[in-house]
Amino acid sequence: MKKILITGGAGYIASHTNLELLKGDFELVLIDNFCNSCAESIKRIEELSGRTVKFHQINLMDTQALDAVFTLEPDIDSVIHFAALKAVGESVEIPLAYYTNNITGSLNLYQAMKNHGVRKIVFSSSATVYGDPVTIPVTENAPVQATNPYGQTKAMMEQILIDTAHAENWDIAILRYFNPVGAHESGRIGEDPSYPNNLLPFVSQVAAGIREKVVIFGDDWDTPDGTGVRDYIHVVDLAKAHVKSIEKLASSKGVHIYNIGTGRGYSVLEMVKAFEDACGHSIAYQVGPRRSGDIAEVTGDTNKAEAELGWTAELGLKHMVDSAWKWQSMNPNGYKKISTS
Numbered sequence: 001m002k003k004i005l006i007t008g009g010a011g012y013i014a015s016h017t018n019l020e021l022l023k024g025d026f027e028l029v030l031i032d033n034f035c036n037s038c039a040e041s042i043k044r045i046e047e048l049s050g051r052t053v054k055f056h057q058i059n060l061m062d063t064q065a066l067d068a069v070f071t072l073e074p075d076i077d078s079v080i081h082f083a084a085l086k087a088v089g090e091s092v093e094i095p096l097a098y099y100t101n102n103i104t105g106s107l108n109l110y111q112a113m114k115n116h117g118v119r120k121i122v123f124s125s126s127a128t129v130y131g132d133p134v135t136i137p138v139t140e141n142a143p144v145q146a147t148n149p150y151g152q153t154k155a156m157m158e159q160i161l162i163d164t165a166h167a168e169n170w171d172i173a174i175l176r177y178f179n180p181v182g183a184h185e186s187g188r189i190g191e192d193p194s195y196p197n198n199l200l201p202f203v204s205q206v207a208a209g210i211r212e213k214v215v216i217f218g219d220d221w222d223t224p225d226g227t228g229v230r231d232y233i234h235v236v237d238l239a240k241a242h243v244k245s246i247e248k249l250a251s252s253k254g255v256h257i258y259n260i261g262t263g264r265g266y267s268v269l270e271m272v273k274a275f276e277d278a279c280g281h282s283i284a285y286q287v288g289p290r291r292s293g294d295i296a297e298v299t300g301d302t303n304k305a306e307a308e309l310g311w312t313a314e315l316g317l318k319h320m321v322d323s324a325w326k327w328q329s330m331n332p333n334g335y336k337k338i339s340t341s
């Protein structure tokens with residue numbers, strides 16, 4: 001059984017990835033500092049999978065604690081590196097925290113891997129590294145030109161990893177996620193932001209009556225209905241891409257970079273309408289000014305992932321919004337209150 005170390009192991013994308021990995025022949029060691037997650041998600045992963053996972057509450061800044069995990073688990077085969085601060089707006093306000101946490105945390109992880117001879121890693125990157133691409137759907141060889149500190153940290157973490165892979169003979173997969181949404185079909189695992197920055201968690205909370213209305217960030221973009229268009233990807237599809245990547249690294253050497261999206265774009269208005277269908281009532285919204293740093297439209301070309309990983313997104317818009325609504329309805333306070341159903 002292959003042992004995988006998962007950083008940020010209690011978070012939104014990690015928890016869904018853990019569930020997919022636990023269907024297979026993998027043993028999981030999770031680390032997390034709970035800065036944007038909580039232990040309840042790990043408990044639910046264990047319940048849903050019927051398996052146990054190992055967990056260490058540590059911060060990637062703590063090099064000694066990190067090293068101790070590798071010493072305690074000498075047979076780690078590979079790492080999936082999710083842990084990072086991830087709010088674009090916040091990254092503009094407190095860039096030093098983002099650079100320190102994301103870059104230093106990754107450097108510490110990569111150094112610990114080197115110290116302990118672990119040479120395989122799947123890295124959680126973002127389509128944000130493309131900035132405002134000239135051509136869409138964007139391909140993996142488009143220029144990396146992030147426009148905010150969060151995206152810059154992802155681009156830097158990628159580059160450090162690529163340089164290390166070349167120097168140290170590592171085998172790496174960099175997954176550039178488009179817009180992850182939705183939740184596990186059970187409704188027990190989902191996204192639990194302290195304050196929703198992204199569109200769908202915000203729409204969800206308005207639908208649930210927690211917030212008054214959605215503010216649409218501009219309807220004068222150069223898109224069919226004037227609102228921003230993004231490539232939304234169901235988090236369970238995204239989770240499966242990580243399993244495929246781990247499998248890929250078992251037999252394929254070197255550096256691999258993949259877009260993980262659907263290739264299909266939806267506008268903000270289309271997302272709100274789809275969510276209205278999911279929850280069965282109207283959702284209040286108003287059009288506000290554009291958000292600084294936003295772009296009109298981005299979608300990903302996913303042919304490379306399909307050809308090389310044998311992966312393609314299977315779950316469409318209805319699955320995305322239905323599962324998001326199920327999670328929201330079953331967990332009105334996120335992980336804070338145990339679901340009764």
Ligand code: UDP
Nearest residue numbers: 197198199202215216217228229230268294
């Ligand atoms: N958006 C919006 N209102 C919100 C949050 C987001 O209109 O409260 C829009 C945003 O301008 C973009 C799309 O929804 O066009 C997706 O934004 P999100 O922050 O979820 O992801 P991004 O692609 O910016 O990383």
